[in-house]
Amino acid sequence: MTNWFHSWRAAVRIARRDAWRFKGRSFLVLAMIALPILGVSAADLTLRSSELSTQEKLERSLGAADARLSDPELGGAAILQSPDAENYAPAKDYENAPWPSGGTDVSKAVPAGGTTLVDSSGGAKLRTAHGLLQTEIRELKAADPMARGIMTLQQGHFPKKSDEVAATTAFLEASGLKVGQTLTARGFDRTYRIVGAYELPSDLKNSQVNALPGAFLAPYGKALEAAGLQSQGVSTTYLLKIDGGFTWNMVVETNKKGVLVASAAVQLNPPADADVPLFQKEGWNNYELSAGAQAAALAAIGTVVGLAMLEICLLAGPAFAVGARRSRRQLGLVGANGGDRRHIRAIVLAGGLVIGVAAAVIGTVLGIVLTFALQPVLEDSMGKRFGSFDVRPLELLGIALLAVLTGLLAAIVPAITASRQTVLASLTGRRGVRRSSRVLPVVGLVAVATGAAIALYGSVVSDQFVIVAAGSALAELGVVALTPALVGLFGRLGRWMPLSPRLALRDAVRNRGRTAPAVAAVLAAVAGTVAVATYAASRDAQDRATYRAELPYGAVSVMIDEDGGRDVPAVREAVQRHFPVDLRADVDRIAVGKANCSSMYSGEKGCGRYEIVVPKANVCPLWASTTDGSDPSERFTKEQRRDLAKDWRCASSNEGGAYIEGGLLIADAKLLKILGINDSAAEKALADGKIVSFDKRQLDKAGKIGIKLITDTEAADRASEKGLEAPGETKTFGTYLMPDGTKSYGLSGVISPATAKEAGLRAVPYGAFYSTDQMPSSEQRQKLDAEIARIGSAANLHLEEGFVSKNSIVLLALTVFAGLITIGAAGIATGLAQADAEADLKTLAAVGAPPRVRRTLSGFQCGVVAAMGVVLGSAAGVLPAVGLRLTEERQELKFYQQALDGGWGGVNPPHVPIVVPWETLAALLVAVPLGAALLAALVTRSRGALARRAAT
Template identity: 75%
Template sequence: MKTWFHSWRAAVRIARRDAWRFKGRSFLVLAMIALPILGVSAADLTLRSAELSAQEQADRRLGTADARVSDPRYGGVAVDQSPDGEIDQPVGDYEDKPYPEGRTDVTKVFPAGATVLTDTRGHGKLRTKYGLLHTEIRELKASDPMAGGIMTLLDGRFPEKNDEVAATSHFLETSGLSVGSTLSARGLEREYRIVGSYELPDDLKTDQVNALPGAFLAPLGKALEAAGLPGTDASTTHLLKLKGAGAEGFTWNMVKAANAKGAVVVSRAVLLDPPARSEVPLYQREGWSGYTNSEGVERAALIATATVVGLAMLEICLLAGPAFAVGARRSRRQLGLVGANGGDRRHIRSIVLAGGLVIGFAAAVAGTVLGLVLTFALQPWLEETMGQRFGAFDVRPLELLGIGALAVLTGLLAAIVPAVTASRETVLASLTGRRGVRRSNRVLPVIGLVATLLGGAIALYGSVLSDQFLIVAGGSALAELGIVAMTPMLVGLFGRTGRWLPLSPRLALRDAVRNRGRTAPAVAAVLAAVAGTVAVATYGVSRDAQSRAEYVAQLPHGAASVMITAEGGRDVPAVRETVQKYLPVDVRADVDRIAVGRTSCDLWEDGKGCGRYEVVVPKANECPLWARTTDGSDPRERFSKEQLRKLSTDWRCKADDRYFISEGGLVIGDANVLKVLGIDDPGAEKALASGTFVSFSRAQVDKDGKVSVRLITDLKAADLAMEKGADPPGAVKSFPAYRAPDGTEAYGVKGILPPAAAKAAGLTTVPLGSFYATDRMPSSEQRQKLDFELAAVGTDLTFHLEEGYLSENGIVLLALTVFAGLITVGAAGIATGLAQADAEADLKTLAAVGAPPRVRRTLSGFQCGVVACMGVLLGSAAGVLPAIGLRLTERRQAERMHQEALDGGFGGFDGLPHIPIVIPWETLGALLIAVPLGAALLAALLTRSRGAVARRAAT
């Protein structure tokens, strides 16, 4: 044991001295290993610091209170809840009866003597420096000790009077206001003064203002109700502090007792000490999944993580291995002296492996320390980016040690092959500097060939006969590993092309073939990076072509629309003028909608006095697959599979892929709508001019050529009638209609009702929005100004500018190409630098026989270009095949799903799938031509024409 320890200590000392002697090579390998360690350690620190403990979660949710009680609005029905209170469901089966709803009195679950603090939240539109901002309004006495920890005061103080508020820092930044400014809400005359700034540790990006209980939401709600506008939608929870210092807190049994009375409780005691899963009634319900990651998902995530880590280690070993090999060759004399003084092969292996151990340990220390420093320095930025404060700077030594051990392991793995190779050299060869002749390994290429053929067969089976992605991916990965194993043999085959090349590239190619120990790993590293890039690029371009074919334009190219369904279109006139101001508008078409009941209702609001309308589809035009049934059953059950397939192609069952914001696609407008939509139909223009309804939907026009609109005022009666398969009650207005020719592209608009016809029928209308035709696409500056102005309006609106299909793959493909290029240039540069260090004697021989100085630069460039070219060629071929296999698999899956949809009567929603396979020629061209050429030129420019004068070798 003592001998083993001393021999390894000596090996480590020799390796440490050698690493310090050749600082450039050592720093290169150290950086390659340390950079991933830096990233992983920083990610570990960030995730662990952002992960809150149970105590920290309780403080942020409850302050110093013992519990928070809330009303789930099930009308007092008993509930089951999760221990953290995030999930709750009413007890009982409500499949055949109405789902419970309504408020309940949660004060009946308060323990005797408990101190109560109310926390009410609502929403309102607050006036800012730029306009209106939809903001959360919170009424909580934040200065109360019980609320400590829920909000963090940054500046000023919390409100103490009814006319004071505090605001989150994000709200102040967004609104342009500051501490000391006055604040008011839309619909409320009263003004409030901002006296403080705070943040919510769990949500730093929330726009929220804080007021005393009853000071803001109640007056605002009354003002909005008086104006006929939607309310604040306020909800109240209660913070409880139990009586008695020795109280155990709100126990799980107390939580279940509160659940029986219809209340949901978040308890500090339960958060800190959750009950067993068997004690939670919610988890015992039939079919309960727990909304947690299944074991299969966690296993898949673990496999994916292990795969990524394994590939990263393989890439590092491929790039670092040749550096250790060259280092061992440059230390041949030193290793030979070890053998001459009694050292055996085991000692020589230990010295080379100690080099990997030393650099791996240094990389582990450097990467971990830099990760700690970087994470600590970037903590404020990370918190802002993630939108929440860290609980604590959580350093877990065991995890960091494990990450550091990964670096040491990588260094050792990279040094294994050079260590074995160095130990096989004889002492005489090491001392004299003779390389000798060694036969290449014939077993590894055979194994690689078998793996390539087997992987290709598996991938072919997965893409042609199976629908499983994993089979194709696994087969492709096996085939790629086989190609990596065959790389030394393939490098030798490339060498046979040297006879047709000029002097410098021929020398570079022969040098690469002769020194496959450093060439093959570099080529394999380039191969792996390029194969992944080409596979992703091929798949991404193919998916992009599919998305382009499936893209459905919402408007003609360059046209725009803005629609507002809230508050009865109150803000529509202002928004119309704003868009007109910033867009190069050629034609503007204003459209209205039908209002049933109060004109201030939102389009889909079910509030008091609000109704809705629907465009009646004649019975003869209804799709049998969608018809209402009196017993509530699925109408598809009445048809056979053959009938379902036939009905799926019926014109009545063709679904519109577009969504239009107005009910039934009906708008009230004039002929300008036709102009903006690009519809050239003189008949439609004439019909609108004469006050006739224009329909673009064949299904909406009855046999008499009319379109009917039903006005529904009693929403509950309408819903009850529809559940029974009957038509909802309501007055029906019929209009003579002009039906546009079939196939007319109306971009989701199914009918245009002239304003005169709507007025004659006694319909009440409110503004909906406008369509705009532009004479050119707006500039980026115009868009930014428009977006800013629309955001300042402070109302919910839908704005769309039709720019056509915009591919996001361009940036992704560019990033992938740059990534692969950097890996290629880096690997080729490493191989070139090692070649220069390894072939210094050959370069001196060339100079001695009269070669000009530029040969050194030219040879260096071609050495780099040869490695890059071989890796890119092999990687491109290896990367295209798995992408094609995955696309073929997707095509089979899509076709199978389409046939199942036809059999189920859903064929009207989508047609035959289009799954193209597209080769990314631009990416391949950049990789095959630009990257090797750039690598060669870069290496040539960075190489000195003349080498340094060398000392005479010691004998």
Template identity: 75%
Template sequence: MMTWYHSWRAAIRIARRDAWRSKGRSFLVLAMIALPILGVSAADLTLRSAELSTEQSLQRSLGAADARLSDPGMGGVPIMQSPDGMSYNPVGDFEDKPWPQGRTDVAKALPTGAKTLADTTGSAKLRTAHGLLHTEIRELKASDPMAKGLMDIVSGRLPQKADEVAATTHFLESSGLKVGSGLTARGFDREYRIVGSYELPDELDTDQVNALPGSMLAPLDKALQAAGFSGTSPSTTILATVPGGFTWNIVKDINTKGVTVNSRAVSLDPPADSEVPLFQEEGWGNYEESAAAKAAALAAVGTVVGLAMLEICLLAGPAFAVGARRSRRQLGLVGANGGDRRHIRAIVLGGGLVIGVAAAVVGTVLGLVLTYLLQPVLEGYMGKRFGHFDVRPLELFGIALLAVLTGLLAAIVPAITSSRQTVLASLTGRRGVRRSSRVLPVIGLIAVTLGAAIALYGSTMTDQVAVVAGGSALAELGVVALTPALVGLFGRIGRVLPLSPRLALRDAVRNRGRTAPAVAAVLAAVAGTVAVATYAASRDAQGEAEYQAQLPHGAVSMMIHEGGGRDVPAVRDTVQKLLPVDVRADVERVVVGKSSCSPYDSGDGCGRMDIVVPKANECPLWAWDPAHPDQDPGEKFTKAERRKLAEDWRCKEGSGGGVYTEGGLLIGDAKLLKVLGIDDPAAEKALAAGQVVSFDKRNVNAKGKIDMRLITDTDAADRAAEKGEEIPGEVKSFTAHQMPATAKSYGLPMLLAPSAAKSAGLTTAPLGAYYTTDTMPSTEQRQRLDGELDKTGTEVELHIEEGYTSESSIILLALTVFAGLITIGAAGIATGLAQADAEADLKTLAAVGAPPRVRRTLSGFQCGVVAAMGVVLGSAAGVLPAIGLRLTEKREQIGWYQKALDEGWGGAGSMPYVPIVVPWATLAALLVAVPLGAALLAALVTRSRGALARREAT
């Protein structure tokens, strides 16, 4: 007696032999299913291998120590921390008190009997083979057993003397140095010898050098500050070990002394949340760790996997139908020998099972092999070493099951269709009468209407992007369900077409069972492409409208704030020599105190210059009341008053750009006006007369002058300001020439001629220069300039105004190529099925005298028709989600704008501009180039001549 096991075994054997006979079709479907499995399995292996265990993570952060103690910078007040020490808060309420700040002596918080190892890091610019490289300097006795695991030695050895250092492999690659090279720092004559290279397992792309404690950072920091450069900004943590480790109780005791602890014992055995005081604070929570976040992530992954499986099924389904068509005589013989519909379905489903299993094996094995071979590349891309090559059989088995399930799902529709054919029709090749479903179009129409309504509601009534996305997805699925009916509508235009395209279109309409899945696959790919392209093009247009240029197009600015401007003249000449400069405008800045002070320095003999803004010109929303320092100035106004004041010229913020200087004042001549594109003879005349050219009328008092206060004691000035007293300092007054509001200043508030500054007794220092260029500097010119600037050993701020640069062009190109490949693949599969179905018609055409090129022409048009229908429907379906998302963003931005007006924020600016732009170039490529390319490709690969069948004996 034949059991179900034997019948399925026979069906799978038949399917296996059929797949082996049709190697081309089988390989196509296998590759289609195996490629996603390869990618998912490789991603799973990569993520699992890169995911460190707690022990591995602790080894990379603590070495062999029991804990790392750090100063959170809260002045030693008691704190409460999370078990890993990453999050912390001071104990107590600081709502009406200043937030605790300051340094804490970490060593005093250590338990008795603890063994310690200091780990100090700073940074400085080190001299390399190319110039200067900002590098992290780490002073750690890495040979200490407690530091084992923090660094992996690659070559050479660790430093043993005060004049020896080791460097990361990334630093050696970036600097052009090697083990044995000498190493010096900017502003420091002492030379160190590189004796070894190492890597940080969690930070492979870090530029770092390691020295013995006290041998590099302290003397370097002293030398840099003496030379007028910024220091190394060192910070120290302490690695420690104690008998029994740092338990949670010990950690909490250390927290009372204002120190955070990353403990090995606590990480391996963390306390319950109820035992962590920080977690009991009101409002404490982490959305990323919440059940809602995990559910959202799971839903997102499920949606992506589901859509990917749907796409594969839509593409692979017609390919299985091709096999069923070609094997219909074989299937008919099964029925003639006693097989029923179940056996026919089993054979076709067996084909899906066989190819699915083969795809699962091939994809999983290739994923394993490629991940193993590309492990160094993957580690370099992620910037950290794998913990170990982690293979999880259950996860890989689950991924492989997706391939089997996808193969079975893709074969379901062909299996049902084949089982419904009569034995006579299968043996004689007759097709019978096919009727399309009347229920499916109704369901599709309902889904489209409901989905569009949900997307419209989400974009106009809510701020939930998920609602828009869900409605758009439902509408797209509705269009997929409507595809057979829409294909029928396309057939009505066939009467006006020539012979070959008319035959191709009518053949597609008559055989909707194979045409509709291919069109739906193209539709899905194109819809996603059009949606992303429309959204990207719209964001691109918005970004271009919101872009604020720092300079006129093609202009260049060069600024040096450090060193008192001693390197500015040489750098000015270097820029002018290496770039196609037309006009150069040198600029200076006002200096109060030591000439080496930068605009960012305070104290140690460094003062500042403030612009005295008249009381009448101060924005009431920003007017701070010293008697009520904790009160927001805007709180004393009503919402209507704040809206009105937000439109007041006194509360409007500047346009940004420019360069930071003392009080916003630049010292320069009329050439700067030319570089900025300002053609104003009156402004040039005012500069020559010693006046200040002002672009911000808030600085001009009732007498038409601008007052500048020179402050030598910044601490005293700050104390006076807090008390609302007169700020000490000498005041200089200059007549102001106010520029019209339409003048574009590129962020420059004021300009004063050098001669006027000298006459007023202001001390100035070189700051930089502005340039106009004849042509936009090329990439080669910029590289040469960067190389020369590196050799100067100076921090140079160089900006070349290129205007708005779109970042979405490469994305749109990639999407177009992707959609094109999917379209050509789906259309090619449908064409293969069409040729299998139409073989008798082609033989008839040849028998009645049709020329050989008819086969190529008909094949090309069959492929082009499927591609064109899918592209047209996909383009229409893809615009909806993009419009919905843009409308949602418009509502959000208008809401923020209205809220800013209610709060009286002058930076609210104008009404948000949120355009919806259709990427016509992408649509043209999809609508014209892709179907045309698919048609030409199908015509080229189709044989012109087919063998005539012998006339059957009667």
């Protein structure tokens, strides 16, 4: 035991001295290992610090209160909830029964002896230094001890009077206002003074204004209603303080009253799952909390860490090998003085241990320091404050041990190689004749064949991509095992090359122990990049084929459905002013009931809706309403559903386009021209008082369309649930049906303003459509966005730019990433090759080789490693992408068959193409090796140091 300890201590001392003597090589390997450790440790600290404890979460959501009571908006029905109040469901099954109507009076659920604090939220358009800003208004007495912790005061004080408000720092920054200035809202003549600035610790980017309860929202809503405008909804919750806390039994009893409860006591000490009625409810899915989800997450993390370690080992291994060869005389002296092979191995492994420990210490310390120094920046970018600077020693120790393990793994192969050299070869500097392993290529071939077979099985037979990933990984490892043999095959190309590339190839083949790991590292990086790039390019092709344009290319639409169209004229003119408009078509919508309803499906009091009547003969049998509320498709067999899915009545009309409530717009013939419809008969039909229709299902036998005006929406909903016709007045219009195949861009029909007025339909300004003579520039869009922001309207603006690839930046980033890894790995291999082949370079100089040979040789050495790695990586990377696409194709075909069996109309056969990104491959295959070679040639000195005669 003592001998083992002393021998290892001596080995560590020798390794430490050797690392200090060769600082450049040691720093290179240390940085290679320390940088990932720095990133992982910083990520761990950031994640743990931002991960709030239950107590910290409760402080930010409940303050010092014991519970928060809120209305889940389920009509007052009894509910079941989870202990954390994040999930809830009605206690009763309402699948075949009508939902209860009305709301829940939360105040009546407050237990006796409890003290409450009202917390209400709504919205308002506030006047700022730049115009108007839609802002959340929160009425909460923030200075009350019960609310302590919900808001963090930054400046001034919280409101004490009804005409005072405080604002978040995000609002002040966005609005251009400051503490001490006044604040007003649009349509509201009351003035408020900003007396304080605060922040929400868990939502730093939220623009919010705080007022006392009843000081803003109620009078603001009354002012809007008096002006005939629609006030925004207000949600109210109650913070509760009660002796003894709010227990789980109290939560269950309160749920019976239709009230949701977030309890501090329950979340700090949650009940067992068996005591939670929600978790016992059939169909409840709690996958995120299951062991399977945690295992999947751990598997993903393990895969990433494993690949990172493999990459580092492949790059650091050659450095240790060169270091061992540079120290072979020293190792020979150890053997000459009685040291055996295990001592040699110990010295080389100790080198990995020393570098690994140094990398672990430096990387961990730098990770802690950088995270602490950048904490404000990290908090701002994440949008929330850390709970505390959470340093977990065991996790950091585990990360540090990862660095030590990586250093040891990288030194294993060089240690075994160095220990096999004879003492005489080490002392004389002769390398001897080294034969390549004959077993490793066989193992590699078997792994490639087996991995390819597994990946093929996973993509063609199984639906599990895990099988494809496992097979692809095995095949890639097989290619790595084949790398030394493949390097030898590349070397045969040297006979047809000039001097410098021939020397570079010969050097790569002779020193496969140094070349193969570097090539394998490049291979791994390029394979991953090619796999992701191939998948991304294939998805792009699929998305392009399934893309549905909302408008013709270059056309613009703007829609506003709030405040009864009050801001529509101003927004129309703003678009006309800033965009290169060729033609403009103003559009209106049909309003039933109050004109200022935010939506015809909003259910607001006094707001009705309209429906285009579909004759019963044209209704798809799969969608027809039933009197008992059952699924109509269940009346048919699978074969009948497949046939009905192809029926014209069941075809989907969703071909893309802007969402238009009811599908009908009031507009003139200019709208048809903007939509690319050049049909003189359609224009004449509009002028003659007919509706231009894009859906033949809406036409009755006489070729007319009926529009039903529904004023009592609740009665209409009850009739619909019973399969009855909704009550309301129906107006009939003549129709011109557009030919099949005409793109409607989401429209079901167009009616002229004159026809609508004559029929008694009330029109409300809705927006406009525009055609442009050229694509608006970025500057023009920014100016328009700024003016719309000043108007303060929630306008839905769309500019049709056609299909825009979301992966172009991703592909570029992947190409740059793979290029940097390739150049870095090739550069490392080249630097090691120069250090290892210094004697050969001196020999070249001695026999009269020009100085430029050294530079060109260095460039070709780097280019050879890069080229070999890129070629092999490109071939290996296509397999997993193809396997994934084939798996997705099988899954989509399965879904398509299920859709046909279910009778779903308008479902098209899947289109899952496989596209190879030739641009990315060309950049990797040509530009990267060429760039690596040129860079290596530029940074290499033409003349080396003068050779000194070795002592004999």
